[in-house]
Amino acid sequence: MIGVGLIGTGYMGKCHAIAWNGVRTVFGDVPEIRLVHLGEADQALADRRAGEFGFGRASGDWRRVIEDPEVTVVSITTPNQFHAEMAVAALEAGKHVWCEKPMATSLANAARMKDAAQASGRVAALGYNYIQSPAIRLIGRLLEAGRIGSVNHLRIEMDEDFMADPSAPFGLKHGKASGYGALDDFAVHPLSLVSQLFGRVATVLCDMSRPVAERRDASGALRAVETFDVASCLLRLENGATGTLCVNRAAWGRKGRIQIQIFGAHGTIVFDQERFNEVQLYLAGDDPAEQGFRTILAGPAHEPYGDFIPAPGHGLGFNDLKIIEAHELIRRIGGETARLIDFAEGLEIERTVHAMARSHDERRWVDVR
Amino acid sequence: MIGVGLIGTGYMGKCHAIAWNGVRTVFGDVPEIRLVHLGEADQALADRRAGEFGFGRASGDWRRVIEDPEVTVVSITTPNQFHAEMAVAALEAGKHVWCEKPMATSLANAARMKDAAQASGRVAALGYNYIQSPAIRLIGRLLEAGRIGSVNHLRIEMDEDFMADPSAPFGLKHGKASGYGALDDFAVHPLSLVSQLFGRVATVLCDMSRPVAERRDASGALRAVETFDVASCLLRLENGATGTLCVNRAAWGRKGRIQIQIFGAHGTIVFDQERFNEVQLYLAGDDPAEQGFRTILAGPAHEPYGDFIPAPGHGLGFNDLKIIEAHELIRRIGGETARLIDFAEGLEIERTVHAMARSHDERRWVDVR
């Protein structure tokens, strides 16, 4: 039996709740999931969400969740600055931890989390759900099977437009305290895919910029924006491939774009998260007159699509990725192999992001390790 | 409180189970959902699925589900030939009914179901989930707001390829007993969209064909295929618009295509279920040099997307449509207005399908009523 504790009920908190409610119905092969204890900032909100999400108990203090003896795994979905304290506490209390990304707001805290995970012997996984889609798994299998040969070059872009409006007021994400900007909001996602599909980044050079230099604060005064909405990075991977990673949270019209172009000796793969039920595949070996990118629609031939829907081309949704992630987590807890980014791998991702920021500041190539 | 009974646990049964497990977490505004009683063909399977799906009781006899006093609504997801008997029995037992489409294998049975629903005063809804997507709701709102003016012409196609392989053996769906073929497998879906967006079909002319004329049965003998995998229909709607409706279950490469083209006095709307998080909109009023079809990505501006995910462009999945349908059902049970195809509207859809088949047989235009 899995006893679930959930801390936080915002965007990702609800997403975890949907996953915990659905995972057994979808996959069947998992133990009973008991929704034990929900923690929120205050008791009233905790009670309300516990009702909606189906949790048995609710607390206005997250420590109650961690202390609950019936809880065996804790979902941490609070703002990033709380991840380290909560995750370390949960691990020290002997719980498995499923923590949203990015790990922490400082490299030191991320390292502390990794150490705590190692010391605990518990499963400590990060919520990098984009790696879970059938499409990304298909890409992984194509690469492993050498279908496009040895990969020599990558291009990755992640763009949304929630920071694009120049007339929007100065907010938390414009202040230095929130981090670098697009680099930590976005770059960690593509880096999770790079990490799973290609391994470690060796060296980076990043250039960041501010599409909107000043914004008005609540008082109407102009304030200089301190974070960077745009970052463009050159990469060299440890495996010898080169690449680019570009992120932009002020890209009008992009809503959830993560485009990946993978160039190999014998073919090319292209993917875009905005159409994440599709993979584009070009194989050099086809008859020259019939060569072209194929649009492969996700279906039961692409695990674990078939656990959701027996018919191909019907489409999984974003929330389904979290259900798959929950399933992988349960497998890992049960001692099986699973596709997850644990705290050790997550720390490497954080290290890469910080190296990128340094390469911008120092205007030079920086080695990740 | 909603007390759920579920009969059948195949493709659609699992889909209902996912919906019942997720609807309250997603929408919040619904009463407690209690998964009371699951019915399957035998007790062992019923017990196993009840565990996976989270149901409290399980029976090898569907009548036990209907008789269960804690059950207030019954999901019927069994093969089509059982729908009428089960739905009528459930309605007569005072339960609300959520029955998968198509209604029944004969027009008489469909009419009987409609009568039973009317007599019962209960909610009796059909599982036409494609009408529930944010994209289709957006299209409905665009039409109501007159954004493309009065609609004068429609083209609808629904295609999949599960019957495309000529070497696949003769199966149940190739025998006359299974119905007309693509017409009842597929045409009801586009007709549910037509019904919701444009109203009734007045007159039809249909031509059907068999891409594969003969298939080998289990004994290796060639048997003539009796159903039609392809149907092409001309339509005239009661509102004066003309249109075509084409279905093909032997269309290699199509996996879940339902393409709709809606032509109006001031614009055009195009939609394809294979990319159901997108709507194509062309408005004549734009500057001529800047006119073009816009690809609108579903987001919180398109209800009820925001109940699933607060960020736009992240994509709902097929199973999410059933969660929305469950929510509409609960609203209707609670006396609120809801977007559902009830047994009366479903009967009209069946009537249209049968008129199409007759127009093929008699090779002439046939009025639906």
Next chain:
Amino acid sequence: MIGVGLIGTGYMGKCHAIAWNGVRTVFGDVPEIRLVHLGEADQALADRRAGEFGFGRASGDWRRVIEDPEVTVVSITTPNQFHAEMAVAALEAGKHVWCEKPMATSLANAARMKDAAQASGRVAALGYNYIQSPAIRLIGRLLEAGRIGSVNHLRIEMDEDFMADPSAPFGLKHGKASGYGALDDFAVHPLSLVSQLFGRVATVLCDMSRPVAERRDASGALRAVETFDVASCLLRLENGATGTLCVNRAAWGRKGRIQIQIFGAHGTIVFDQERFNEVQLYLAGDDPAEQGFRTILAGPAHEPYGDFIPAPGHGLGFNDLKIIEAHELIRRIGGETARLIDFAEGLEIERTVHAMARSHDERRWVDVR
């Protein structure tokens, strides 16, 4: 040596002039092209266009062009009602004829043209340039090679929006004298493709409609529109395949769409003239996990693309199709095999269109022959 006479210098006249000027530079393997004599409605316009197009002589009377002894082939690009008289006269004068489609405004005139061509022994070709693209040739080769197996079903649509504006005044094309409407404006094009790729149409049923029922004439008075901007047809081909052919000249947003879907026993081909440098091909034989429609970009592997550009994916244009057509015409004149729709094949296309119109009037299936 080819001695060219050109009658008419509108849309298609200029297109022929571009083709005659370019064909030898593009293909190299043709005799010298001499631009001999241009005919227009009056001498001044004829003189002006002769200068622009590079013709040596110009006349305000088309008969002068036909009588010119240096002219060996006559391009006829005048309004449809003049085609028959001019083509017959040119053929009787011993000239080869390249006449724009549709052939004529009546079936009788089309038949007269065909008879004149037969009697003359000259080449008499129609300007169905869409059959000339490398993409359509590729489709032809794929079909001949059996790459998608035996074709069982077709869907063709041709749509533009030049008649879509409801506030545009009553014009020539709204009066009965101009013909049926979209049927003769558009349907002949897809039928030229059907004729070349699949052979003859056996029987048809067509439904036509008027998106805009009334328009104001120059005096401001409302007049009933007499032609049909929309036509939807069911087809049965002589080879046994079924299909649909839908045309709409009031389809907002469509600019030059001719979409063709070809369903075969082992695959599917999709093409759209708005992106006519691309072909979509789905082959059932691919690994199930890697199956998908391939987007094949036209290149030197697809004749005669390489005569225009040695690099693939750079794109031919609409006018290039006419250059290819001119090349085919020259080959035919030189006694070689060529891809052209001659007057005999053109007459079959006209016959099909008239059968469609009759099937609408009589609201029943009509055999073409």
Next chain:
Amino acid sequence: MIGVGLIGTGYMGKCHAIAWNGVRTVFGDVPEIRLVHLGEADQALADRRAGEFGFGRASGDWRRVIEDPEVTVVSITTPNQFHAEMAVAALEAGKHVWCEKPMATSLANAARMKDAAQASGRVAALGYNYIQSPAIRLIGRLLEAGRIGSVNHLRIEMDEDFMADPSAPFGLKHGKASGYGALDDFAVHPLSLVSQLFGRVATVLCDMSRPVAERRDASGALRAVETFDVASCLLRLENGATGTLCVNRAAWGRKGRIQIQIFGAHGTIVFDQERFNEVQLYLAGDDPAEQGFRTILAGPAHEPYGDFIPAPGHGLGFNDLKIIEAHELIRRIGGETARLIDFAEGLEIERTVHAMARSHDERRWVDVR
């Protein structure tokens, strides 16, 4: 009257010949074009091509073309290493020059060409034809009109696959003498677009790589490849915008891709040369529920499309871009304003490429000037 001399009859030579043959027929508003003198490597080939292309005289020595008193403008389409000598000679002979890109194989020669042009007072234009498409002109007008507000970020990619095959032998383009590789083959094209649309590049950082490190030469021996098929560059423009420019001539499946993403304060524009009759435009001002990228199809609303075809959406081809370029050249020769990249602007493009190469060698940011 324009007296044309053409030197070289390969890929671009034929393209110029097509343009010179077609420009007056397409545009009408230009003086008579006389095809005077064609130069090739030997007399026999020159004679043959002169016949095909319609030139009056032919020489096996290019100096005869330049000396011909009837020649007023010289098309130079020979291999890059000959451009400087020929262009300077032609300018010194008082001819206008239309020279293919890139300008020269060394910066010194490019500077010499620019000086010769300045000294001559003649028109000296480079064959950067991608700037001529109606789509790129539309983008220019959208930017000038402020439709997407101030541009803050760009991403440009140019990819083809003619160097992708690892088993292809060592060739001229793999030796250092041919230049840097993708940088001079490809980067000049996107830079011509940047130059026209956004102005000068201020500073660059480039990383280059070799997808195939060794290839076999004619003798079967393995040789180290000396050029770089892949280059990825970070850019800062003089106008303050940042960007990336990535080129890859070993990108399987890409045939003529030049993708441009332009991010502005109020919208986004996306373009891809493989579908160069389309522009994607996103405007932030639209109703949030109806926002999306519009696919604008080139038509008469986009100059000079209408000079080729009066109907929209029918598509120009690659060779048509050269016809437009010829028209601009003729306008410039006639003293009118024209859209062309002259030798001065071309020199800036070369300077940028060389700065990119240096930034790779020195692994640091390099200022272009």
